[in-house]
Amino acid sequence: MAELYIRVAEDENEEPMEIPSEDDGTVLLSTVAAQFPGACGLRYRSPVSQCMRGVRLVEGVLHAPENGWGNLVYIVNYPKDNKRKMDEIDASSAVKIKRGDQKTSDLIVLGLPWKTSEQDLKDYFSTFGEVIMVQVKRDVKTGNSKGFGFVRFTDYEAQVKVMSQRHMIDGRWCDCKLPNSKQGPDEPMRSRKVFVGRCTEDMTAEELRQFFMQYGEVTDVFIPKPFRAFAFVTFCKFWCF
C-alpha cells in the first residue's frame, strides 16, 4: 500500500495533523502519541450513523475502519479522567501513570517481638527504602503489642524486596505479606475489569469493544451465555483506571 496519511485532531473543531500510516495500512498508536502525548486511541464520527466510533486498537496498532481510513478526521482519545495533553500533567501524576499497577500497598508484618516499637520498625524497614508509615497493633486497654503490624513503602521496588524475604527484627524472624483482610484502598482503583450492567441482548462484544476503546485499549470483552444482561470489559494494564 502506498504511503498514506490520516488526519488527526484533538477535537472536531481543531486543525487536523497528518499522521503517517504503516506499509500495511495500519497506524501505530506510538505514531499518534508522538504528536499527541498521552493518546490512548482514536475515534471518529461515522458518516452513516453520525455517532462517534472507536478505532480498533490491538496491541498498540490502530486498524482502519471497514472502508479504509478515507478522508475523515480522527479524534484523539485520552485516558479517562485525564483528557488533556501529557505535557500538561505534572511530574507526579506522570509517575503514577508510568508505575501503573505498581502502586504500593500496606504490608502486614507478622511475628514481631512484643517489645518492638514503631520506631524500631521504621528504623529497620528504612534500610529497604523510604517508609510512608509503620504501625504496631496493640491491645487497646493494656497497650501491649499484638505481635504484628503494618508497613508501607513509597516505592514498589522496596515493597517487592521486603516481601521476598524473611526479616530478623529484634531477634525474631518476621514475615511481610499482603494483607488478606482488607484488599487495600487502591485495589478497586487498580482493577482493569469493569462491570457493565443493564446490557441488552442485542449488544455484541464487538460493539462493547468499540465503545469502551475510547477509554483505553480493550483486551477482553466477556458476555455470559445465556443472556444475563451484563458484561465485563477488561482494559490493557498500561493505564490505571
Place this chain on the structure above:
DNA sequence: GTTGAGCGTT
C-alpha cells in the same frame, strides 16, 4: 506479668 497463628479502633 502469660502467648506465637494470624489480618488493621481511627
